[in-house]
Amino acid sequence: MRVTLSRRQFVKRSGWLAGGAVAAALVGCTEDKRPDRQQVQPTQTAEQQVPNAQSVQPQTQQQVATQRQRPDPEPAEQVEQGGETNSALQQAGVEQPASQTQQQRRARPQPARPESPAERRLLVPDVVQDGHELQDPAFEPISGARVEYGDIDGAGYRIEMPEQWNGDLVLWAHGFRGLDEEGTGFSRRLTFDDIPARDVIIGQGYGWATSTYRVNGYVPGVGVDDLLRVKDRVAELARPPLRTYIAGGSMGGATAQLMAQEFPGEIAAALAFCPAMGNVWVVDYIAAWQALAHWLIGEPPSRLDVDGMLEWAEALGTSHGSGLSLTPLGEQFAALIKTFTGGERWGFDEGLRQQWDIAFSLGVTIWPDVVASGSPAPGEVIPVSRELPPADTREHIYSADPVAGIDVQRLNEEVIRFGSDPDRRHDPGVGIPTGELRAPMLALKTTGDLFTPIHLDRDYQRMLQESGWERNLVVQTVRRAGHCTFSEREALAGFTAIVSWLSFGFAPAGDDLQGDLSLVGTRFTDPFDEDDPLRPES
Numbered sequence: 001m002r003v004t005l006s007r008r009q010f011v012k013r014s015g016w017l018a019g020g021a022v023a024a025a026l027v028g029c030t031e032d033k034r035p036d037r038q039q040v041q042p043t044q045t046a047e048q049q050v051p052n053a054q055s056v057q058p059q060t061q062q063q064v065a066t067q068r069q070r071p072d073p074e075p076a077e078q079v080e081q082g083g084e085t086n087s088a089l090q091q092a093g094v095e096q097p098a099s100q101t102q103q104q105r106r107a108r109p110q111p112a113r114p115e116s117p118a119e120r121r122l123l124v125p126d127v128v129q130d131g132h133e134l135q136d137p138a139f140e141p142i143s144g145a146r147v148e149y150g151d152i153d154g155a156g157y158r159i160e161m162p163e164q165w166n167g168d169l170v171l172w173a174h175g176f177r178g179l180d181e182e183g184t185g186f187s188r189r190l191t192f193d194d195i196p197a198r199d200v201i202i203g204q205g206y207g208w209a210t211s212t213y214r215v216n217g218y219v220p221g222v223g224v225d226d227l228l229r230v231k232d233r234v235a236e237l238a239r240p241p242l243r244t245y246i247a248g249g250s251m252g253g254a255t256a257q258l259m260a261q262e263f264p265g266e267i268a269a270a271l272a273f274c275p276a277m278g279n280v281w282v283v284d285y286i287a288a289w290q291a292l293a294h295w296l297i298g299e300p301p302s303r304l305d306v307d308g309m310l311e312w313a314e315a316l317g318t319s320h321g322s323g324l325s326l327t328p329l330g331e332q333f334a335a336l337i338k339t340f341t342g343g344e345r346w347g348f349d350e351g352l353r354q355q356w357d358i359a360f361s362l363g364v365t366i367w368p369d370v371v372a373s374g375s376p377a378p379g380e381v382i383p384v385s386r387e388l389p390p391a392d393t394r395e396h397i398y399s400a401d402p403v404a405g406i407d408v409q410r411l412n413e414e415v416i417r418f419g420s421d422p423d424r425r426h427d428p429g430v431g432i433p434t435g436e437l438r439a440p441m442l443a444l445k446t447t448g449d450l451f452t453p454i455h456l457d458r459d460y461q462r463m464l465q466e467s468g469w470e471r472n473l474v475v476q477t478v479r480r481a482g483h484c485t486f487s488e489r490e491a492l493a494g495f496t497a498i499v500s501w502l503s504f505g506f507a508p509a510g511d512d513l514q515g516d517l518s519l520v521g522t523r524f525t526d527p528f529d530e531d532d533p534l535r536p537e538s
Contacts, residue, residue, distance in 0.1 A: 114265035117232045123221035123262060123429030127214050129154050134212065135191045145202045148237055156212040157230045158192060161238060166205030169234055169241035170195060171227045171267075173248025173255035175484075176276075177216040179306070179364065186217040186365070195247075197492060207241070209234055218389050220279055221429030223248075223255035228266060245498065249273035249484050250452060254282070257441060257460075260472070262428055264438035271498045272443040273491065274484040277456040278433050278463075280425070283391040285340070285453065287384075287418045290363050291393060292336050295415045296329045300376070301367055309363045319356035324349070335404035336411075342455040345517040346532060347448020347481035354482050355450035366391075370416070378414035390420030390431050433460065435467035442474045442498045442508065444490065447521055448481030458513035465514075474501075474510035477521035479532055489526050 114120075137149035137156040148159040172195040180187045190212035195201055201208050211226040213219060231244060244267045246256045253275020260270040276282035293316060294300060301312035317330035326334060338348055370382050384391050394417045400406045425431045445457050457475050464470040476497075478490055497508040511520045519534070528535035 114263070117229075120228065120263070122225050123258070124219070124225060127222055129214055130188075132188045132190050132215065135189065137192070137212075139192075139194070142199055142202055148233070152211075152226070152229050152233065153214060154190075155214040155226045155229070156190060156192060157209065157226075157233060158194065159207070159209040159230065159234055159237070160198070160202065161207040161234075162202045162205055164205055165207055165238070167239075167242035168206050169231065169244045170201060170206050170208040171231060171244060171246045172196075172208055172210040173220075173223050173227060173246060173252030174210065174212070175248070175250035175252050176218060179361065182305070188216065190214075190216065197488075197495075200492065207234065207238075218251060218276075218283060220251055220254040220258045220276070223252070224259045224262065224429075227255070227259070228263065231266065243268040243502070245269055245271060247271040247273070247495070248275075251276050253277065253443065253452070254279050257433070257437070257443075258428070260437055260439040260441050261434060267439050268502055269439055269498050270441040271494055272441060273486065273494070274445060274449055274452055275443050275457070276452040277443065277460045279428075280389045280391060280431050281433075281456050281459065282452050283389040284393055284396070284418075285456070286359060286362050287366055287391040288340065288393050288396060288398075289337065289359050290366050291416050291418070292333060292340075292398070293360070294370075294376075295411060296333055300370060301363065304364055304367050304371065306361045306364060309360045309367075310357060312363075313356070313360040317356070319353050324353035324356060332400070332404055332406050335400045336398060336406065337450070339400050340398065340455065341450065341453035342458060342513075342517050345447045345454070346479045346521070346529075346534070347446060348450070349448075350481035351446075351448030351450040351483075358451065366418075369418075376416045379417070381417045381419045384418050384420045386421070386424070390424040390427075391418050392420045392425055393418045433463065435463045435469065437464055437469045437472040440472050440474075440498070440501055440507070442476065442494055442501070442510075444476050444478065444486060444494050444524075446478045446480045446482060446485055447517065449483045449485075451483035454513065454517060458517075461513050471507070474508050475513060476508070476524040477511045477513070477517075479521035479525045479528060479534065487526060490524065493524075493526075 132154065134151060134154070134156050137151060137158055139147060139149060139158055141147040141160055144164075145160050145162050147161075150157060172193065174193040177187050177189075177191070179185065192210060192212055195208045195210060198208070209227075209230045211223070211230050213222050213226045215222060227246065231241070234241060246259050246267050247270070248254075248256045250273070253272030254277065256270040256272045257275060257277060258279055259267055293313065297312065297315045301308050303309075303311070315327065315329060316333045317324055317326035319325075334352060337352065338344070341348075365388060369385050369388070370376055373380070373382055376382060381394060398411050398415065399408055428434060443457055445452075445454050447454055454477065461470065461473060461475060464473050474497075476494070478486060480486075501507055509523060511523075513520065522534050522536075525532075
């Protein structure tokens with residue numbers, strides 16, 4: 001008997017994304033109660049040695065004509081200076097960093113100041129809010145902190161500052177919100193994800209802030225705009241932060257990457273958990289998932305809701321608690337998805353099981369465009385609605401291991417394709433990355449993530465290598481199935497690494513994703529799966 005995902009379960013899981021309670025809390029993928037977290041000792045703080053900008057930035061070099069010209073260096077650290085403070089938070093007890101610390105920071109190399117809020121452009125200027133419901137932004141501070149909350153142009157915000165503020169701010173970017181209760185479109189309820197390990201962040205002297213964003217859906221560009229408005233609010237209430245970090249999980253990781261690309265003057269560094277790297281690339285992947293399923297099944301889904309999508313997927317297989325039951329066509333589908341998402345690696349099979357219902361259910365956002373075009377002919381290009389991110393699969397060449405028995409030439413000729421307006425495709429707010437990562441970023445990715453697969457990180461790493469910005473990206477992989485399934489130690493180590501990167505100027509170790517992915521992740525996995533063949537002997 002088929003075990004399906006109810007609409008209500010899907011809405012919850014599209015936020016949880018198979019993460020597990022602790023890991024999901026660490027990357028902001030659930031609204032469930034956060035578990036207690038162990039306090040950690042402070043690592044190097046922002047008051048210590050300034051990083052060597054050249055150690056983390058692309059360097060201009062004399063190159064022969066046949067070589068790509070490397071971009072000029074961008075500042076590795078944004079040191080923002082504040083003037084007189086007129087702060088409700090300060091009056092309520094939030095102290096400013098010591099004057100000696102201010103002098104130390106001001107003695108360091110100082111890049112150009114960020115644009116003023118009035119000068120700063122919006123990545124997504126035309127946001128349409130239609131019947132959205134905002135969660136009450138009020139929340140209680142933890143011991144030793146003060147809070148501010150409200151809404152800005154319909155987006156809720158929360159700010160929490162320790163009474164002994166070190167001057168640094170962490171912007172938390174939430175993940176994808178999933179579908180509505182009916183399972184036919186994106187949720188209209190705008191909700192908060194408070195920053196993970198909130199007690200640790202406040203305990204180390206950092207302030208933090210977050211936003212619901214003005215709309216739901218896959219909207220990293222809107223997230224950038226709305227988080228920068230919250231940062232402006234912090235400056236109004238207290239003072240401009242000395243350093244601003246952006247951190248986020250899943251779509252929030254894409255938001256972090258986009259802010260590092262477009263607004264390096266606003267942040268010192270980015271930390272991306274399980275990121276949807278490359279902005280719209282993850283939507284290309286979901287579209288390709290649907291197209292491959294259509295080619296194998298031979299017909300589109302008959303119903304355009306969640307239940308209809310899962311019934312359609314039964315021709316390939318069904319996911320249940322004990323595993324994934326695949327038909328012969330489903331075995332071919334799995335082989336195609338494995339190759340598409342990076343090839344043989346630890347955690348793929350379990351990751352595919354966890355992602356199965358979610359990925360097929362997301363077809364409710366894609367198939368209306370296909371159905372509107374009539375019954376698609378082999379190889380037909382389906383135009384993507386302007387209401388959706390500008391997915392495009394026209395250039396992808398599908399492949400599979402020969403043992404899968406798939407005629408890949410016929411597949412590439414007959415599979416339906418999705419196409420978007422080139423102007424939207426190259427709009428940084430909603431489209432593909434530019435290849436310029438102008439602030440340091442650390443990304444953490446599990447090898448068996450099938451929601452934002454590792455091939456996105458691999459392709460982005462390659463893009464930066466080709467454009468000359470690879471020094472600003474470090475990817476650390478964890479050998480585990482699922483999306484955002486990091487242990488507490490792995491997640492907190494990420495923040496430690498990014499602070500140390502800025503404090504000392506030496507990039508943390510990372511993984512090269514351009515080769516065999518079956519061996520990556522041994523340096524950053526803690527703990528290993530019991531049955532992982534590369535698990536160290538105790």
